[in-house]
Amino acid sequence: MASLDQLKLTFFDECGEALQQIEAGLTDIRAGQGSDETVNAVFRAVHSVKGGAGIFGFEALVGFAHVFETVLDGIRRGTQEATPETLDVLLAASDVLSDLVQMSRDGASVPPDFGSDCRNALEQIIAGDHADKGAGEGENAIAPADFDEIDFTPVRVDQMDSGPNLADQSGPDAIASLKSFAITFRPKAEMLKKGNEPLYIFRELRKLGDFDLIAEMDGLPPLGEIEPSRPYLAWSGTLRCAASRAEIEQVFEFVAGDCDLEIVEAVPVIALSMTETAEMPVSATPEPNYPAPAPTPDATSDKGAAAAKVSTPAASVAKETAPVAGAAKESAPAASVSRAPSAKPAATTTRIELEKIDRVVNMVGELVIAQAMLGQIVLDLPEGTSGRLSQVLEEVRHHTRELKDSVMSMRAQPVGAVFQRMPRLVRELATKTNKKVRLEMAGETTEVDRSIIERLGDPLTHIIRNSVDHGIESPADRLTAGKSEEGTIRLAAEHRGSRIVIEIIDDGAGINSERVLKKARERGLIGADAVLSDDEINNLIMLPGFSTAETISDISGRGVGMDVVRSNIQNIGGRISLKSERGRGMTIQLALPLTLAVMDGMVIKVGKEIYVMPLSAIIECLRPARSEISNLIGTRGMLQLRGDLLPLVNLGDLLDIESATTDIDETVVIITDAGEGSRFGIVVDELCGHQQVVMKSIEESYGSVPGIAAATILGNGRVAFILDVEKLSDLAANSSFGAAYSSKAPLDVKAA
Helix, strand or coil: CCCHHHHHHHHHHHHHHHHHHHHHHHHHHHCCCCCHHHHHHHHHHHHHHHHHHHHCCCHHHHHHHHHHHHHHHHHHHCCCCCCHHHHHHHHHHHHHHHHHHHHHHHCCCCCCCCCHHHHHHHHHHHHHHHHHHCCCCCCCCCCCCCCCCCCCCCCCECCCCCCCCHHHCCCHHHHHCCEEEEEEEEECHHHHHCCCCHHHHHHHHHHHEEEEEEEECCCCCCHHHCCCCCCCCEEEEEEEECCCHHHHHHHCHHHCCCEEEEEEECCCCCCCCHHHHHHCCCCCCCCCCCCCCCCCCCCCHHHHHHHHHCCCCCCCCCCCCHHHHHHHHHHCCCCCCCCCCCCCCCCCCCCCCHHHHHHHHHHHHHHHHHHHHHHHHHHCCCHHHHHHHHHHHHHHHHHHHHHHHHHHHHHEEECHHHHCCHHHHHHHHHHHHCCEEEEEEECCCCEEEHHHHHCCHHHHHHHHHHHHHHHCCCHHHHHHCCCCCEEEEEEEEEEECCEEEEEEEECCCCCCHHHHHHHHHHCCCCCCCCCCCHHHHHHHHHCCCCCCCCCCCCCCCCCCCHHHHHHHHHHCCCEEEEEEECCCEEEEEEEEECCCCEEEEEEEEECCEEEEEEHHHEEEEECCCHHHEECCCCCCCEEEECCEEEEEEEHHHHHCCCCCCCCHHHCEEEEEEEECCEEEEEEECEEEEEEEEECECCHHHHCCCCCEEEEEECCCCCEEEEECHHHHHHHHHHCCCCCCHHHCCCCCCCCC
16 A cells, blocks of 8 residues: 555645646636636646645645635636636636645645735635625525524525536437436545535536435534534435436546445436426425435346336426326336446556656666677677678667667656746746736647756746846837737747757847947956957857846846856757847747757767767768868868858867878768857768767766767777767867867877
8 A cells, every 4th residue: 555655746746737737727718718628627626636635634725725716616607707817816826826735745834824815816706706696695605693593494406507408408319318316425524624515516417417406414413513624414316417427426536435425327217208398397395206226136026116116307307297107117127236337548647756767768778788789799790690690689779779769758758847837937027027928838748858857947947037027128118119018928849850949939129239248348258349240249148147137136137047048058968049139029949959868879980089979960971072172261171062161170170189081082071050050060080870879977077078968888898979069169169170179188088
């Protein structure tokens, strides 16, 4: 049996999923894109959080969630209008609920007044709902203070919600196809303590069909002895609907185990014609008549007839006369007590600790290395012996790749896990800056490795903060510029090749190039006489210590931001680029690898050394003719490629390694993407083939090495460095294609 701590972990994992659903649903409703099902989904998510919190005794969480779901219940029933103001309060309530869940997860005590402002706003919405209904109406209407003079008479619960009406069915055949269920429902004390309310359950049943309900009040004590936390009422009723037993049981899924529940399918009643039904009088206080429990399969015919005799339709069909009941007795077979088959689930899931998945990933990585070593051994065998082994090895290689892809998909998570944090951030920043900002999100289901997800939160937070604080103008300024007073930030993700690309686009003022250049000179970040292009000026915002904020606040002004973003993105093998258009906005693009564990690479050779270049960074490889190389002053050569001139850089020069040849005709040029739309050619001696490699960090042992991203083990057992193409580009640009870097000590691959 699972321990309490394990159950709590499962609960908090489910809370995370529920909070994402709440945030997304409310955002869609606020944007006018929601539906009735969206409201129901949000309500169910809040209700699930409340129910689970009640199990573990998180009273503050239960109390707030109860008020939250009460407002949602009013919206889904149509008694509360989903105005923008109401939805703003609900979005704020979502933030408070998230904080309460986090406090409960951390075991922190909740201050008594935590979230009181938001809770008061929710209660005002509820009070307004009841005021609109009128005094004495509604489920929570205030009762008179003095009950002594009240002559209370129990009545049938009816018209709780507008559900299916049997009179609307298309003829007697449709009515005859309906099933009748006898339901007995007795709550336990645990159910009320968890904040579950029977009224919500009855409303859901009412949506399935005609529901005739009677309260059993035998256990109700005198008014002065009533304890609010104890249930005294039970209910019995008849539900006539087309739903299956499994669908009815699903209504009670939130209170399973916290109540005594009986659901018995009654004998089908011979259908009355629509004319007969319409002509029958309906008693104002009909006598309750419920079907007896269905007999077992070996029951006698007399018992089966008795069961048929007491069967009755729902409240909206008049109480049947004796002759009709007699007809049912004679013709209807005994009811079966066999359980209705439940619908087959579309998919099943299980929760696995991430550490277990990581161990499997590491094992797959070692398997990839072993497979590469085995391939090297096969190549060294005589041709007659290696033939059959090569075929088997190809099968092993194929299955290893499939295993790797399957395991990596287990580690993959949708970026929505990070994206869902941003709406709250935007709301809070908009409030602090007195701006109107709308966040649009797309591609939340795009999946990427968990290790990337974990490092993506901080960079996105910095970028969003800058967009709201520096990019989006005030409402007045936007109106003056001919824009809508509400600014828009778009956060989108998509797969492009073997990378995931995330774009953050705002329609703000863009980068003020003159101001950026002035600040950079004032801070000594560039020379006073430096001449820079617009793109070079825009990229100055990523320099350490740079900020254009006039005053320091809790949002910006300390000079820590975009430089950290760039560093974090580059540390995970990604690239960042930005484009700005003055007065129209800015686009920041993050190009990230899909995983940091196993990658496809091209093994290359320079001199006697072997390196691996990520396959995702390679556009094409070619062996150019000497006539296609142009020697320009200040460069190592320019390659003429389909009408374009691309700069060339010799990898041996950058890494201070002597190449095996100086003849350009005998070398290979790898065209690669250096980021920000720029391309250049890296000159190497030889291509040794494509191979899957396992990335091993070298920073803990050697620190950060310019131009090197990680290391791997090849099939021959040697260690090879994995190149960082973007940093190689920076290295080439900053050192005049290797001149400055040549003074550094050469990299000894074998020593690593």
